[in-house]
Amino acid sequence: MQRKPFLDIVGQYKAIAPLDEHIVIDELIQYVKDREDCFERKHEESAKHIATSVLLVTPDFQKALFLWHAKIQCWTQPGGHTDGDSDIHAVALKELEEETGVTGTKLITHIPLHMHRFDYLPEVFGYRKSIYNLCFLAILPLGQEPKIMEPDKCDAMCWSTPDEALEMLQSYSDEYTQTLIRKWKAFIENREDERK
Numbered sequence: 311m312q313r314k315p316f317l318d319i320v321g322q323y324k325a326i327a328p329l330d331e332h333i334v335i336d337e338l339i340q341y342v343k344d345r346e347d348c349f350e351r352k353h354e355e356s357a358k359h360i361a362t363s364v365l366l367v368t369p370d371f372q373k374a375l376f377l378w379h380a381k382i383q384c385w386t387q388p389g390g391h392t393d394g395d396s397d398i399h400a401v402a403l404k405e406l407e408e409e410t411g412v413t414g415t416k417l418i419t420h421i422p423l424h425m426h427r428f429d430y431l432p433e434v435f436g437y438r439k440s441i442y443n444l445c446f447l448a449i450l451p452l453g454q455e456p457k458i459m460e461p462d463k464c465d466a467m468c469w470s471t472p473d474e475a476l477e478m479l480q481s482y483s484d485e486y487t488q489t490l491i492r493k494w495k496a497f498i499e500n501r502e503d504e505r506k
Contacts, residue, residue, distance in 0.1 A: 312396045313342050316349075319398060323421045323444075334427045338442045349392040355432075357439040362402040363389025364448050365423060365490060366412065366456070368469070371449075371498050374491075375456055376475060377409065378466035382434060384484055385475075386464070387445060402446050409464060410456035418447045424493050426486040445490055447497065472498070 317339060324335045341358055342348045351359050365387050366375040376385040388409040392401050399417055407413050422444040429440050450456070458467055470478060472495040479487055 313346075313348065316396050316398055317342055319421055320425070320444075323425060326421075327425070331425065334442070335425060337427070338425075341442075349396050350394050351391045353437065355437045357437065359439060359441045360392045360398075361389060361441050361443045362392065362398050362405065362422075363387040363443055363445045364402050364406045364415075364417075365445055365494060366406065366410070366415070366448050366450055367494070369449055369452065371501060373469040373471055374475065374494060375410070375450070376468055376470055376478070377458075377464035380463060380465050382430075384482060385478060385487060387490075389443065389445070391441075398444060399446070402444075403448075406448065409458075409460050410467075411459050412450065412454050412456050414451050414454075415448045418449065423447045423497065424486075424490045426489070428486065443486075447494070 320335060320339055320342075324332060324339075327335060338360075342360075348358075349360055351357075363386070367373065375388070377388060378384075379386045388406045389402065390405040390408070392398065395401050399420065402417065403415060406415060424445045425443065426445075427440050427442050430438065432438050456467060458464060468478075472491050475491050476488060
């Protein structure tokens, strides 16, 4: 199992990440260095899992797709666990296809837009665990329309602008998605500045 390409991606992300994210990034780097089986999903107390997701945006970057996750009761992005696969980019695109039916997408950059650690109590999954999630940005290919492919996991979807998405999240606390949306908003603004 190749760990170096994954560590290179995380290292490149750390170089541009805000300082307040470095503790979690360093935790993930150390975990991957220490464990040859780091990409496996273990159902055990205090497990650490690696996952990836995709913020899928319209071609004009103005709207992104959000899925309502039935188990954890919040709006999320298409994604899932690596389950033994160290190719984080391939996992991201595979999960996007499995959950939305969207194919032929390419990631906009090879480093994530955002990374976060989710900590879950035993009441959610039956055991305490942490998930390190790397979220990538991708554009919806022309002529495709996402569908709910795994209704037992996600039972609703919507397209939202950054402001609409932030308003949608006001009913519950979700620091990860709020930060992700702010980074997406900054990405849009930087892109518009570059085009002037």
